[in-house]
Amino acid sequence: MTTLRLGTRGSELAVTQSSHIADRLRAETGVEVELVTISTLGDRSSAPLTTFGGQGVFVAAVREALAAGEVDLAVHSLKDLPTTPDPRLSLAAIPLREDPRDALVARDGLTLGELPSGARVGTGSPRRVSQLNALGLGVETVPLRGNVDTRLGKVTSGELDAVVLARAGLSRLGRLGVVTEAIDPIQMLPAPGQGALACECRVDDDATIRLLSVLDDPDTRAAVTAERSLLATLEAGCSAPVGALAEIVNDGEELWLRAVVGEISGAPSIRLSASGSPDEATAIGERLAAEMLAEGADQLVSASATAR
Structure with missing residues:
Protein backbone atom coordinates (compact mmCIF):
# COMPACT_ATOMS: atom_id res chain seq x y z
CA MET A 1 0.00 0.00 0.00
CA THR A 2 1.25 3.46 -0.90
CA THR A 3 2.04 5.73 2.05
CA LEU A 4 1.35 9.43 1.59
CA ARG A 5 3.85 11.80 3.21
CA LEU A 6 2.01 14.74 4.79
CA GLY A 7 4.11 17.86 5.37
CA THR A 8 3.31 19.93 8.45
CA ARG A 9 4.79 22.49 10.78
CA GLY A 10 6.01 21.04 14.05
CA SER A 11 3.86 23.09 16.43
CA GLU A 12 1.33 21.26 18.58
CA LEU A 13 -1.57 22.90 16.77
CA ALA A 14 -0.19 22.21 13.29
CA VAL A 15 0.50 18.55 14.12
CA THR A 16 -2.97 18.19 15.65
CA GLN A 17 -4.60 19.66 12.54
CA SER A 18 -2.51 17.52 10.21
CA SER A 19 -3.21 14.40 12.27
CA HIS A 20 -6.93 15.08 11.96
CA ILE A 21 -6.64 15.24 8.16
CA ALA A 22 -4.45 12.10 8.14
CA ASP A 23 -7.06 10.22 10.21
CA ARG A 24 -9.84 11.28 7.83
CA LEU A 25 -7.85 10.16 4.79
CA ARG A 26 -7.15 6.79 6.38
CA ALA A 27 -10.82 6.32 7.28
CA GLU A 28 -12.33 7.53 3.99
CA THR A 29 -9.80 6.34 1.41
CA GLY A 30 -7.90 3.50 3.09
CA VAL A 31 -4.47 5.00 2.35
CA GLU A 32 -1.72 5.18 4.94
CA VAL A 33 -0.41 8.63 5.89
CA GLU A 34 2.91 9.53 7.49
CA LEU A 35 3.46 12.99 9.03
CA VAL A 36 6.68 14.80 8.12
CA THR A 37 7.50 17.86 10.24
CA ILE A 38 9.13 20.85 8.54
CA SER A 39 10.59 23.92 10.24
CA THR A 40 9.35 27.28 8.91
CA LEU A 41 10.61 30.85 9.22
CA GLY A 42 7.66 31.71 11.45
CA ASP A 43 8.66 28.91 13.83
CA ARG A 44 12.36 29.80 13.93
CA SER A 45 12.02 33.55 14.47
CA SER A 46 10.68 35.16 17.63
CA ALA A 47 10.39 38.58 15.97
CA PRO A 48 6.89 40.06 15.45
CA LEU A 49 5.39 38.76 12.22
CA THR A 50 4.81 42.32 11.05
CA THR A 51 8.58 42.88 10.86
CA PHE A 52 8.78 40.55 7.84
CA GLY A 53 5.31 41.07 6.49
CA GLY A 54 3.74 37.92 7.88
CA GLN A 55 2.93 36.74 4.34
CA GLY A 56 3.59 33.03 4.05
CA VAL A 57 6.06 32.80 6.92
CA PHE A 58 4.31 29.73 8.35
CA VAL A 59 3.81 27.91 5.05
CA ALA A 60 6.65 28.75 2.63
CA ALA A 61 9.05 25.98 3.70
CA VAL A 62 6.29 23.37 3.74
CA LEU A 78 -5.85 28.62 5.51
CA LYS A 79 -5.48 32.11 6.99
CA ASP A 80 -1.67 31.69 6.72
CA LEU A 81 -1.79 30.85 3.01
CA PRO A 82 -0.86 33.69 0.61
CA THR A 83 -3.68 34.71 -1.71
CA THR A 84 -1.42 34.58 -4.79
CA PRO A 85 -1.69 31.05 -6.22
CA ASP A 86 1.42 28.90 -6.59
CA PRO A 87 1.19 27.38 -10.10
CA ARG A 88 3.05 24.29 -8.89
CA LEU A 89 0.39 23.44 -6.31
CA SER A 90 -3.31 22.62 -6.15
CA LEU A 91 -5.60 23.60 -3.28
CA ALA A 92 -7.26 20.21 -3.55
CA ALA A 93 -9.45 20.30 -0.45
CA ILE A 94 -10.85 22.77 2.06
CA PRO A 95 -12.61 20.66 4.72
CA LEU A 96 -15.59 21.78 6.78
CA ARG A 97 -14.65 24.90 8.69
CA GLU A 98 -14.42 25.17 12.46
CA ASP A 99 -16.08 28.11 14.23
CA PRO A 100 -14.14 31.09 12.75
CA ARG A 101 -14.63 33.50 15.66
CA ASP A 102 -11.89 34.94 17.82
CA ALA A 103 -11.87 33.89 21.46
CA LEU A 104 -11.02 35.82 24.62
CA VAL A 105 -9.19 34.06 27.43
CA ALA A 106 -9.24 36.39 30.44
CA ARG A 107 -8.49 36.24 34.14
CA ASP A 108 -11.37 35.65 36.53
CA GLY A 109 -13.68 34.58 33.69
CA LEU A 110 -14.05 38.14 32.39
CA THR A 111 -15.61 39.05 29.03
CA LEU A 112 -14.46 41.91 26.81
CA GLY A 113 -17.06 44.23 28.23
CA GLU A 114 -16.03 43.37 31.79
CA LEU A 115 -12.30 44.08 31.36
CA PRO A 116 -11.35 47.17 33.37
CA SER A 117 -9.90 50.24 31.68
CA GLY A 118 -6.16 49.76 31.28
CA ALA A 119 -6.38 45.97 31.18
CA ARG A 120 -3.47 44.42 29.27
CA VAL A 121 -4.64 42.27 26.35
CA GLY A 122 -2.10 40.23 24.40
CA THR A 123 -2.27 39.70 20.65
CA GLY A 124 0.19 39.64 17.77
CA SER A 125 -2.47 40.54 15.20
CA PRO A 126 -2.84 44.10 13.83
CA ARG A 127 -6.37 43.13 12.79
CA ARG A 128 -7.29 42.33 16.39
CA VAL A 129 -5.51 45.42 17.72
CA SER A 130 -7.39 47.66 15.30
CA GLN A 131 -10.78 46.22 16.18
CA LEU A 132 -10.10 46.17 19.92
CA ASN A 133 -9.15 49.84 19.76
CA ALA A 134 -12.25 50.61 17.70
CA LEU A 135 -14.43 49.22 20.49
CA GLY A 136 -13.23 52.02 22.78
CA LEU A 137 -12.86 49.80 25.84
CA GLY A 138 -9.73 51.55 27.08
CA VAL A 139 -7.65 48.36 27.14
CA GLU A 140 -3.93 48.28 26.38
CA THR A 141 -2.87 45.86 23.64
CA VAL A 142 0.44 44.08 24.16
CA PRO A 143 2.42 42.37 21.33
CA LEU A 144 2.38 38.61 21.77
CA ARG A 145 3.89 35.60 20.01
CA GLY A 146 4.46 31.97 20.90
CA ASN A 147 2.49 28.74 20.95
CA VAL A 148 -0.92 28.40 22.56
CA ASP A 149 0.39 27.34 25.98
CA THR A 150 2.89 30.21 26.04
CA ARG A 151 0.13 32.70 25.34
CA LEU A 152 -2.27 31.21 27.86
CA GLY A 153 0.52 31.18 30.43
CA LYS A 154 0.75 34.97 30.21
CA VAL A 155 -2.76 35.14 31.68
CA THR A 156 -2.22 32.42 34.26
CA SER A 157 0.93 34.15 35.52
CA GLY A 158 -0.82 37.51 35.78
CA GLU A 159 1.49 39.16 33.23
CA LEU A 160 -1.55 39.86 31.06
CA ASP A 161 -5.22 40.26 31.90
CA ALA A 162 -6.33 38.50 28.72
CA VAL A 163 -5.25 37.16 25.34
CA VAL A 164 -7.17 36.84 22.08
CA LEU A 165 -6.75 33.63 20.06
CA ALA A 166 -8.58 31.85 17.25
CA ARG A 167 -11.36 29.75 18.76
CA ALA A 168 -10.79 27.07 16.11
CA GLY A 169 -7.27 26.34 17.30
CA LEU A 170 -8.36 26.02 20.91
CA SER A 171 -11.17 23.70 19.82
CA ARG A 172 -8.84 21.43 17.87
CA LEU A 173 -6.50 21.25 20.87
CA GLY A 174 -9.37 20.42 23.24
CA ARG A 175 -8.85 23.68 25.14
CA LEU A 176 -12.25 25.37 24.80
CA GLY A 177 -12.63 25.24 28.58
CA VAL A 178 -10.28 28.23 28.94
CA VAL A 179 -12.38 30.49 26.70
CA THR A 180 -14.21 33.22 28.63
CA GLU A 181 -15.93 34.68 25.56
CA ALA A 182 -16.34 33.76 21.91
CA ILE A 183 -16.23 37.23 20.41
CA ASP A 184 -19.22 38.19 18.27
CA PRO A 185 -18.17 39.08 14.68
CA ILE A 186 -20.18 42.28 15.11
CA GLN A 187 -17.41 43.32 17.51
CA MET A 188 -14.45 41.59 15.85
CA LEU A 189 -14.42 40.08 12.38
CA PRO A 190 -11.95 37.19 12.02
CA ALA A 191 -9.06 36.93 9.59
CA PRO A 192 -9.99 35.83 6.07
CA GLY A 193 -9.95 32.03 6.09
CA GLN A 194 -9.77 31.73 9.88
CA GLY A 195 -11.00 28.37 11.17
CA ALA A 196 -10.47 26.62 7.82
CA LEU A 197 -7.72 24.22 6.76
CA ALA A 198 -6.03 24.05 3.37
CA CYS A 199 -4.95 20.70 1.91
CA GLU A 200 -2.46 21.13 -0.94
CA CYS A 201 -0.71 18.74 -3.30
CA ARG A 202 1.23 19.08 -6.54
CA VAL A 203 -0.86 20.26 -9.46
CA ASP A 204 0.18 17.28 -11.59
CA ASP A 205 -0.51 14.66 -8.89
CA ASP A 206 -3.93 13.50 -10.10
CA ALA A 207 -4.07 10.54 -7.73
CA THR A 208 -3.61 12.65 -4.60
CA ILE A 209 -6.00 15.31 -5.91
CA ARG A 210 -8.68 12.61 -6.21
CA LEU A 211 -7.97 11.30 -2.71
CA LEU A 212 -8.16 14.77 -1.16
CA SER A 213 -11.36 15.67 -3.01
CA VAL A 214 -13.42 13.54 -0.61
CA LEU A 215 -12.51 15.98 2.19
CA ASP A 216 -13.65 19.14 0.37
CA ASP A 217 -16.66 21.06 1.72
CA PRO A 218 -18.27 23.21 -1.01
CA ASP A 219 -19.86 25.74 1.36
CA THR A 220 -16.59 26.30 3.21
CA ARG A 221 -14.72 26.65 -0.08
CA ALA A 222 -17.19 29.26 -1.35
CA ALA A 223 -17.04 31.25 1.90
CA VAL A 224 -13.25 31.38 2.15
CA THR A 225 -12.94 32.04 -1.59
CA ALA A 226 -14.97 35.22 -1.13
CA GLU A 227 -12.90 36.27 1.90
CA ARG A 228 -9.56 35.64 0.19
CA SER A 229 -10.73 37.29 -3.03
CA LEU A 230 -11.44 40.44 -1.01
CA LEU A 231 -8.01 40.27 0.64
CA ALA A 232 -6.26 39.78 -2.68
CA THR A 233 -8.11 42.67 -4.33
CA LEU A 234 -7.21 44.93 -1.41
CA GLU A 235 -3.59 43.84 -1.97
CA ALA A 236 -3.32 43.36 1.78
CA GLY A 237 -1.26 40.57 3.33
CA CYS A 238 -2.38 38.27 6.10
CA SER A 239 -0.84 40.61 8.71
CA ALA A 240 -2.88 43.64 7.55
CA PRO A 241 -5.73 45.00 9.73
CA VAL A 242 -8.40 43.35 7.53
CA GLY A 243 -11.22 41.22 8.88
CA ALA A 244 -13.70 39.29 6.75
CA LEU A 245 -16.36 36.65 7.24
CA ALA A 246 -18.54 35.01 4.61
CA GLU A 247 -21.51 32.82 5.46
CA ILE A 248 -23.78 30.64 3.33
CA VAL A 249 -27.42 31.42 4.19
CA ASN A 250 -30.96 30.86 2.87
CA ASP A 251 -30.53 27.09 2.48
CA GLY A 252 -27.33 27.49 0.52
CA GLU A 253 -28.71 29.94 -2.02
CA GLU A 254 -26.92 33.10 -0.84
CA LEU A 255 -23.44 34.09 0.30
CA TRP A 256 -23.18 37.06 2.66
CA LEU A 257 -19.76 38.67 3.09
CA ARG A 258 -18.85 41.21 5.78
CA ALA A 259 -15.49 42.96 5.94
CA VAL A 260 -13.62 45.64 7.87
CA VAL A 261 -10.43 47.57 7.16
CA GLY A 262 -9.05 49.83 9.88
CA GLU A 263 -6.06 51.63 11.25
CA ILE A 264 -4.17 50.27 14.24
CA SER A 265 -5.59 53.14 16.32
CA GLY A 266 -9.10 51.87 15.61
CA ALA A 267 -10.25 55.00 13.80
CA PRO A 268 -11.09 55.53 11.08
CA SER A 269 -12.34 52.18 9.81
CA ILE A 270 -14.41 50.99 6.87
CA ARG A 271 -17.00 48.27 7.44
CA LEU A 272 -19.15 47.10 4.51
CA SER A 273 -20.99 43.99 3.32
CA ALA A 274 -22.08 42.38 0.06
CA SER A 275 -24.10 39.34 -0.99
CA GLY A 276 -24.77 37.13 -3.97
CA SER A 277 -24.80 33.53 -5.16
CA PRO A 278 -22.15 31.17 -3.71
CA ASP A 279 -21.19 30.42 -7.33
CA GLU A 280 -20.04 34.04 -7.58
CA ALA A 281 -17.82 33.94 -4.48
CA THR A 282 -14.75 35.39 -6.18
CA ALA A 283 -16.74 38.20 -7.78
CA ILE A 284 -18.47 39.07 -4.49
CA GLY A 285 -15.10 39.47 -2.76
CA GLU A 286 -13.74 41.57 -5.61
CA ARG A 287 -16.83 43.77 -5.67
CA LEU A 288 -16.81 44.41 -1.94
CA ALA A 289 -13.07 45.16 -2.00
CA ALA A 290 -13.62 47.65 -4.82
CA GLU A 291 -16.26 49.42 -2.74
CA MET A 292 -13.89 49.55 0.22
CA LEU A 293 -11.06 50.86 -1.95
CA ALA A 294 -13.39 53.59 -3.17
CA GLU A 295 -13.88 54.55 0.48
CA GLY A 296 -10.11 54.78 1.05
CA ALA A 297 -9.24 51.27 2.29
CA ASP A 298 -5.86 51.33 0.57
CA GLN A 299 -4.87 54.39 2.57
CA LEU A 300 -5.81 52.68 5.85
CA VAL A 301 -3.79 49.59 4.99
CA SER A 302 -0.78 51.75 4.03
CA ALA A 303 -1.10 53.85 7.18
CA SER A 304 -1.20 50.77 9.37
CA ALA A 305 1.84 49.28 7.65
CA THR A 306 3.74 52.52 8.30
CA ALA A 307 2.62 52.53 11.93
CA ARG A 308 4.02 49.05 12.44
Whole structure:
Protein backbone atom coordinates (compact mmCIF):
# COMPACT_ATOMS: atom_id res chain seq x y z
CA MET A 1 0.00 0.00 0.00
CA THR A 2 1.25 3.46 -0.90
CA THR A 3 2.04 5.73 2.05
CA LEU A 4 1.35 9.43 1.59
CA ARG A 5 3.85 11.80 3.21
CA LEU A 6 2.01 14.74 4.79
CA GLY A 7 4.11 17.86 5.37
CA THR A 8 3.31 19.93 8.45
CA ARG A 9 4.79 22.49 10.78
CA GLY A 10 6.01 21.04 14.05
CA SER A 11 3.86 23.09 16.43
CA GLU A 12 1.33 21.26 18.58
CA LEU A 13 -1.57 22.90 16.77
CA ALA A 14 -0.19 22.21 13.29
CA VAL A 15 0.50 18.55 14.12
CA THR A 16 -2.97 18.19 15.65
CA GLN A 17 -4.60 19.66 12.54
CA SER A 18 -2.51 17.52 10.21
CA SER A 19 -3.21 14.40 12.27
CA HIS A 20 -6.93 15.08 11.96
CA ILE A 21 -6.64 15.24 8.16
CA ALA A 22 -4.45 12.10 8.14
CA ASP A 23 -7.06 10.22 10.21
CA ARG A 24 -9.84 11.28 7.83
CA LEU A 25 -7.85 10.16 4.79
CA ARG A 26 -7.15 6.79 6.38
CA ALA A 27 -10.82 6.32 7.28
CA GLU A 28 -12.33 7.53 3.99
CA THR A 29 -9.80 6.34 1.41
CA GLY A 30 -7.90 3.50 3.09
CA VAL A 31 -4.47 5.00 2.35
CA GLU A 32 -1.72 5.18 4.94
CA VAL A 33 -0.41 8.63 5.89
CA GLU A 34 2.91 9.53 7.49
CA LEU A 35 3.46 12.99 9.03
CA VAL A 36 6.68 14.80 8.12
CA THR A 37 7.50 17.86 10.24
CA ILE A 38 9.13 20.85 8.54
CA SER A 39 10.59 23.92 10.24
CA THR A 40 9.35 27.28 8.91
CA LEU A 41 10.61 30.85 9.22
CA GLY A 42 7.66 31.71 11.45
CA ASP A 43 8.66 28.91 13.83
CA ARG A 44 12.36 29.80 13.93
CA SER A 45 12.02 33.55 14.47
CA SER A 46 10.68 35.16 17.63
CA ALA A 47 10.39 38.58 15.97
CA PRO A 48 6.89 40.06 15.45
CA LEU A 49 5.39 38.76 12.22
CA THR A 50 4.81 42.32 11.05
CA THR A 51 8.58 42.88 10.86
CA PHE A 52 8.78 40.55 7.84
CA GLY A 53 5.31 41.07 6.49
CA GLY A 54 3.74 37.92 7.88
CA GLN A 55 2.93 36.74 4.34
CA GLY A 56 3.59 33.03 4.05
CA VAL A 57 6.06 32.80 6.92
CA PHE A 58 4.31 29.73 8.35
CA VAL A 59 3.81 27.91 5.05
CA ALA A 60 6.65 28.75 2.63
CA ALA A 61 9.05 25.98 3.70
CA VAL A 62 6.29 23.37 3.74
CA ARG A 63 5.13 24.39 0.27
CA GLU A 64 8.68 24.26 -1.08
CA ALA A 65 9.11 20.74 0.30
CA LEU A 66 5.83 19.78 -1.38
CA ALA A 67 6.81 21.29 -4.73
CA ALA A 68 10.19 19.52 -4.54
CA GLY A 69 8.55 16.13 -4.01
CA GLU A 70 9.83 15.69 -0.45
CA VAL A 71 6.23 15.26 0.73
CA ASP A 72 3.02 14.38 -1.14
CA LEU A 73 0.57 16.75 0.50
CA ALA A 74 0.55 19.56 3.02
CA VAL A 75 -1.95 20.90 5.54
CA HIS A 76 -1.99 24.58 6.52
CA SER A 77 -4.18 26.96 8.49
CA LEU A 78 -5.85 28.62 5.51
CA LYS A 79 -5.48 32.11 6.99
CA ASP A 80 -1.67 31.69 6.72
CA LEU A 81 -1.79 30.85 3.01
CA PRO A 82 -0.86 33.69 0.61
CA THR A 83 -3.68 34.71 -1.71
CA THR A 84 -1.42 34.58 -4.79
CA PRO A 85 -1.69 31.05 -6.22
CA ASP A 86 1.42 28.90 -6.59
CA PRO A 87 1.19 27.38 -10.10
CA ARG A 88 3.05 24.29 -8.89
CA LEU A 89 0.39 23.44 -6.31
CA SER A 90 -3.31 22.62 -6.15
CA LEU A 91 -5.60 23.60 -3.28
CA ALA A 92 -7.26 20.21 -3.55
CA ALA A 93 -9.45 20.30 -0.45
CA ILE A 94 -10.85 22.77 2.06
CA PRO A 95 -12.61 20.66 4.72
CA LEU A 96 -15.59 21.78 6.78
CA ARG A 97 -14.65 24.90 8.69
CA GLU A 98 -14.42 25.17 12.46
CA ASP A 99 -16.08 28.11 14.23
CA PRO A 100 -14.14 31.09 12.75
CA ARG A 101 -14.63 33.50 15.66
CA ASP A 102 -11.89 34.94 17.82
CA ALA A 103 -11.87 33.89 21.46
CA LEU A 104 -11.02 35.82 24.62
CA VAL A 105 -9.19 34.06 27.43
CA ALA A 106 -9.24 36.39 30.44
CA ARG A 107 -8.49 36.24 34.14
CA ASP A 108 -11.37 35.65 36.53
CA GLY A 109 -13.68 34.58 33.69
CA LEU A 110 -14.05 38.14 32.39
CA THR A 111 -15.61 39.05 29.03
CA LEU A 112 -14.46 41.91 26.81
CA GLY A 113 -17.06 44.23 28.23
CA GLU A 114 -16.03 43.37 31.79
CA LEU A 115 -12.30 44.08 31.36
CA PRO A 116 -11.35 47.17 33.37
CA SER A 117 -9.90 50.24 31.68
CA GLY A 118 -6.16 49.76 31.28
CA ALA A 119 -6.38 45.97 31.18
CA ARG A 120 -3.47 44.42 29.27
CA VAL A 121 -4.64 42.27 26.35
CA GLY A 122 -2.10 40.23 24.40
CA THR A 123 -2.27 39.70 20.65
CA GLY A 124 0.19 39.64 17.77
CA SER A 125 -2.47 40.54 15.20
CA PRO A 126 -2.84 44.10 13.83
CA ARG A 127 -6.37 43.13 12.79
CA ARG A 128 -7.29 42.33 16.39
CA VAL A 129 -5.51 45.42 17.72
CA SER A 130 -7.39 47.66 15.30
CA GLN A 131 -10.78 46.22 16.18
CA LEU A 132 -10.10 46.17 19.92
CA ASN A 133 -9.15 49.84 19.76
CA ALA A 134 -12.25 50.61 17.70
CA LEU A 135 -14.43 49.22 20.49
CA GLY A 136 -13.23 52.02 22.78
CA LEU A 137 -12.86 49.80 25.84
CA GLY A 138 -9.73 51.55 27.08
CA VAL A 139 -7.65 48.36 27.14
CA GLU A 140 -3.93 48.28 26.38
CA THR A 141 -2.87 45.86 23.64
CA VAL A 142 0.44 44.08 24.16
CA PRO A 143 2.42 42.37 21.33
CA LEU A 144 2.38 38.61 21.77
CA ARG A 145 3.89 35.60 20.01
CA GLY A 146 4.46 31.97 20.90
CA ASN A 147 2.49 28.74 20.95
CA VAL A 148 -0.92 28.40 22.56
CA ASP A 149 0.39 27.34 25.98
CA THR A 150 2.89 30.21 26.04
CA ARG A 151 0.13 32.70 25.34
CA LEU A 152 -2.27 31.21 27.86
CA GLY A 153 0.52 31.18 30.43
CA LYS A 154 0.75 34.97 30.21
CA VAL A 155 -2.76 35.14 31.68
CA THR A 156 -2.22 32.42 34.26
CA SER A 157 0.93 34.15 35.52
CA GLY A 158 -0.82 37.51 35.78
CA GLU A 159 1.49 39.16 33.23
CA LEU A 160 -1.55 39.86 31.06
CA ASP A 161 -5.22 40.26 31.90
CA ALA A 162 -6.33 38.50 28.72
CA VAL A 163 -5.25 37.16 25.34
CA VAL A 164 -7.17 36.84 22.08
CA LEU A 165 -6.75 33.63 20.06
CA ALA A 166 -8.58 31.85 17.25
CA ARG A 167 -11.36 29.75 18.76
CA ALA A 168 -10.79 27.07 16.11
CA GLY A 169 -7.27 26.34 17.30
CA LEU A 170 -8.36 26.02 20.91
CA SER A 171 -11.17 23.70 19.82
CA ARG A 172 -8.84 21.43 17.87
CA LEU A 173 -6.50 21.25 20.87
CA GLY A 174 -9.37 20.42 23.24
CA ARG A 175 -8.85 23.68 25.14
CA LEU A 176 -12.25 25.37 24.80
CA GLY A 177 -12.63 25.24 28.58
CA VAL A 178 -10.28 28.23 28.94
CA VAL A 179 -12.38 30.49 26.70
CA THR A 180 -14.21 33.22 28.63
CA GLU A 181 -15.93 34.68 25.56
CA ALA A 182 -16.34 33.76 21.91
CA ILE A 183 -16.23 37.23 20.41
CA ASP A 184 -19.22 38.19 18.27
CA PRO A 185 -18.17 39.08 14.68
CA ILE A 186 -20.18 42.28 15.11
CA GLN A 187 -17.41 43.32 17.51
CA MET A 188 -14.45 41.59 15.85
CA LEU A 189 -14.42 40.08 12.38
CA PRO A 190 -11.95 37.19 12.02
CA ALA A 191 -9.06 36.93 9.59
CA PRO A 192 -9.99 35.83 6.07
CA GLY A 193 -9.95 32.03 6.09
CA GLN A 194 -9.77 31.73 9.88
CA GLY A 195 -11.00 28.37 11.17
CA ALA A 196 -10.47 26.62 7.82
CA LEU A 197 -7.72 24.22 6.76
CA ALA A 198 -6.03 24.05 3.37
CA CYS A 199 -4.95 20.70 1.91
CA GLU A 200 -2.46 21.13 -0.94
CA CYS A 201 -0.71 18.74 -3.30
CA ARG A 202 1.23 19.08 -6.54
CA VAL A 203 -0.86 20.26 -9.46
CA ASP A 204 0.18 17.28 -11.59
CA ASP A 205 -0.51 14.66 -8.89
CA ASP A 206 -3.93 13.50 -10.10
CA ALA A 207 -4.07 10.54 -7.73
CA THR A 208 -3.61 12.65 -4.60
CA ILE A 209 -6.00 15.31 -5.91
CA ARG A 210 -8.68 12.61 -6.21
CA LEU A 211 -7.97 11.30 -2.71
CA LEU A 212 -8.16 14.77 -1.16
CA SER A 213 -11.36 15.67 -3.01
CA VAL A 214 -13.42 13.54 -0.61
CA LEU A 215 -12.51 15.98 2.19
CA ASP A 216 -13.65 19.14 0.37
CA ASP A 217 -16.66 21.06 1.72
CA PRO A 218 -18.27 23.21 -1.01
CA ASP A 219 -19.86 25.74 1.36
CA THR A 220 -16.59 26.30 3.21
CA ARG A 221 -14.72 26.65 -0.08
CA ALA A 222 -17.19 29.26 -1.35
CA ALA A 223 -17.04 31.25 1.90
CA VAL A 224 -13.25 31.38 2.15
CA THR A 225 -12.94 32.04 -1.59
CA ALA A 226 -14.97 35.22 -1.13
CA GLU A 227 -12.90 36.27 1.90
CA ARG A 228 -9.56 35.64 0.19
CA SER A 229 -10.73 37.29 -3.03
CA LEU A 230 -11.44 40.44 -1.01
CA LEU A 231 -8.01 40.27 0.64
CA ALA A 232 -6.26 39.78 -2.68
CA THR A 233 -8.11 42.67 -4.33
CA LEU A 234 -7.21 44.93 -1.41
CA GLU A 235 -3.59 43.84 -1.97
CA ALA A 236 -3.32 43.36 1.78
CA GLY A 237 -1.26 40.57 3.33
CA CYS A 238 -2.38 38.27 6.10
CA SER A 239 -0.84 40.61 8.71
CA ALA A 240 -2.88 43.64 7.55
CA PRO A 241 -5.73 45.00 9.73
CA VAL A 242 -8.40 43.35 7.53
CA GLY A 243 -11.22 41.22 8.88
CA ALA A 244 -13.70 39.29 6.75
CA LEU A 245 -16.36 36.65 7.24
CA ALA A 246 -18.54 35.01 4.61
CA GLU A 247 -21.51 32.82 5.46
CA ILE A 248 -23.78 30.64 3.33
CA VAL A 249 -27.42 31.42 4.19
CA ASN A 250 -30.96 30.86 2.87
CA ASP A 251 -30.53 27.09 2.48
CA GLY A 252 -27.33 27.49 0.52
CA GLU A 253 -28.71 29.94 -2.02
CA GLU A 254 -26.92 33.10 -0.84
CA LEU A 255 -23.44 34.09 0.30
CA TRP A 256 -23.18 37.06 2.66
CA LEU A 257 -19.76 38.67 3.09
CA ARG A 258 -18.85 41.21 5.78
CA ALA A 259 -15.49 42.96 5.94
CA VAL A 260 -13.62 45.64 7.87
CA VAL A 261 -10.43 47.57 7.16
CA GLY A 262 -9.05 49.83 9.88
CA GLU A 263 -6.06 51.63 11.25
CA ILE A 264 -4.17 50.27 14.24
CA SER A 265 -5.59 53.14 16.32
CA GLY A 266 -9.10 51.87 15.61
CA ALA A 267 -10.25 55.00 13.80
CA PRO A 268 -11.09 55.53 11.08
CA SER A 269 -12.34 52.18 9.81
CA ILE A 270 -14.41 50.99 6.87
CA ARG A 271 -17.00 48.27 7.44
CA LEU A 272 -19.15 47.10 4.51
CA SER A 273 -20.99 43.99 3.32
CA ALA A 274 -22.08 42.38 0.06
CA SER A 275 -24.10 39.34 -0.99
CA GLY A 276 -24.77 37.13 -3.97
CA SER A 277 -24.80 33.53 -5.16
CA PRO A 278 -22.15 31.17 -3.71
CA ASP A 279 -21.19 30.42 -7.33
CA GLU A 280 -20.04 34.04 -7.58
CA ALA A 281 -17.82 33.94 -4.48
CA THR A 282 -14.75 35.39 -6.18
CA ALA A 283 -16.74 38.20 -7.78
CA ILE A 284 -18.47 39.07 -4.49
CA GLY A 285 -15.10 39.47 -2.76
CA GLU A 286 -13.74 41.57 -5.61
CA ARG A 287 -16.83 43.77 -5.67
CA LEU A 288 -16.81 44.41 -1.94
CA ALA A 289 -13.07 45.16 -2.00
CA ALA A 290 -13.62 47.65 -4.82
CA GLU A 291 -16.26 49.42 -2.74
CA MET A 292 -13.89 49.55 0.22
CA LEU A 293 -11.06 50.86 -1.95
CA ALA A 294 -13.39 53.59 -3.17
CA GLU A 295 -13.88 54.55 0.48
CA GLY A 296 -10.11 54.78 1.05
CA ALA A 297 -9.24 51.27 2.29
CA ASP A 298 -5.86 51.33 0.57
CA GLN A 299 -4.87 54.39 2.57
CA LEU A 300 -5.81 52.68 5.85
CA VAL A 301 -3.79 49.59 4.99
CA SER A 302 -0.78 51.75 4.03
CA ALA A 303 -1.10 53.85 7.18
CA SER A 304 -1.20 50.77 9.37
CA ALA A 305 1.84 49.28 7.65
CA THR A 306 3.74 52.52 8.30
CA ALA A 307 2.62 52.53 11.93
CA ARG A 308 4.02 49.05 12.44
